[in-house]
Amino acid sequence: MVVGDGLTGIEAATEIAEARPGLSVTLIARGRLGARLSAGAGGHLRQACDRLGITVLEHTSAEAVEATRVLCADGTALASDATVWTAGFGVSPIAAAGHCRCPAPRPATPQRQAIEAIVGRLTGRKIAATKLIHNCNLISLGRRDGILQTIDDEGRAKPKHRGGRKPARIKGHPQDGAVGHLAPHLRHAQPQAPPGRRP
Template sequence: MKHRIVVLGAGYAGAYVAGNLARRLSPQDTEITVVNAEPDFVQRMRLHQLAAGREIEAPKLVDVFAGTGIRLRLARVTAVDPERQVVAVADGDGGGEFGYDTLLYALGSQGDDHGVPGVAEHAFDVAARPSARRLRERLDQLGGRGESANVVIVGDGLTGIETATEIAEARPGLSVALIARGELGTRLSAGARDHLRRACDRLGITVLENTEVEAVEAARVLCADGTALAADATVWTAGFMVSPLAAAGGLEVTENGRIIVDRTMRSVSHPNVYAVGDSVYAIGDNGRPLPMSCGSAGYTGRQAVEAIVGHLTGREIANTKLVYEGNHISLGQRDGILQMVDHEGRAKPKYMGGRKALRIKAVVLRGSLWATSHPTFGLPKRKRRLAAAPSDAATPSNASAEKRVAA
């Protein structure tokens, strides 16, 4: 029987790995299934732009995987059982479970409310496409009221900065405030922080530094110092968390649920499970954990491909680069910051700002979308046969709920 490879998640990392495996492994020996809840590829790095009102391209996954032989299963993953080597899913037909021989876990991350009261009930976020669309609808409502409305963004990480500047530029009739728990842009160099402050001033963004949010209500944000900010829309960007599925399934994870792997992205507790992207706790070449980022997704994905192909074909496994090089930050549609970091992950003194930095960010975004939409482009056409007979199936897959992409 064929060796069954199941990829959970078709984001930047999952789609990349699935396509590469399809190109490099022989279809005579392997069967690749991708499980994803949505039928489209979501450009997560641009969801703040979607929320602000821009139209963002979302290629159909059936088109992304066309010609690869990959099976696409549109379903939500509800459980992972690495002992039985099965995955449980829910879909319009009720779902079920199916087996795997090799599992690639790439379910990414979601917004983290940190237990702050009222966030789940009253705040918006841009961590997923449905929630970004809800925010967009709310901003449309506020823009049509004929009076100034207040939008409060909580969290000054990269997502918070990009969301605040995008909304302020796209919707100048709204009053935008950005709440920073510490100093604004604390991970940037001094020059980049000054550039960021000037951008916020230019866009009319009110910045509240060294401010901690205690609760979110329907029409205001309550801060620890007693300040109450009027908020017709509160946008929560204060961190991300991973799904609890890996921990619930018995995989060895960190305290925050990220899967612990070796240098090749292989689970330290279950060797037929690999993890990539935000879901993985991987140590970079500098000895520090890789951060949740698109860059990390690419590097961990490449390493996982090399490891899976190597293990299945008996070839030597190459160690690919695992680095964190810096951040590309958009500040609306006419400005940006490119901040590189040193070997220790600290911001280098020099930075690039302005339109040139924004153009570089745009190239990165277009490149990421193109690479995901053409997952097998440029790879060797020779497919590798497995070194040994594939393992027996643990549980037959639910063929009626799968869709084989036309070759």
């Protein structure tokens, strides 16, 4: 059982189903499966789930996980030998107490962004919002299938997508994608000490 139909949940369910075809894999989606994808990419995702034999439970809210079952908001208990939780999670008590509003993603770790948001909120410092630094999401649907979904500056799906082997190859072999183009330069990069410090 995989709870959550975000990118991580989709990849977990499809990769488990492909790697272990004898297992019964269920994906729980709070809303419509692929709701954050374009119509074409959503259709490709549905075909992949059908091909892999994944049971999709749409409009289902999981509330708790026990040793042998998942409890849903409507009172349904779903039997599960193993559960992968990829759904959202609650706000940290520290962030909630600070009434933080996180800025848009920046080229820093989420932890760094959270720290900057908390410090900014507590000190009155303005937190600069920036645009997303990528223009697509790569979604693995197993080793031989995937979706490249173009997105706008707000992270919303654009109509254009590509499905099939090529996105799977890019996702599975980063040397074929952007990271691969940077690799030769990274091999010769020298570590730099932070400003004001000597190595």
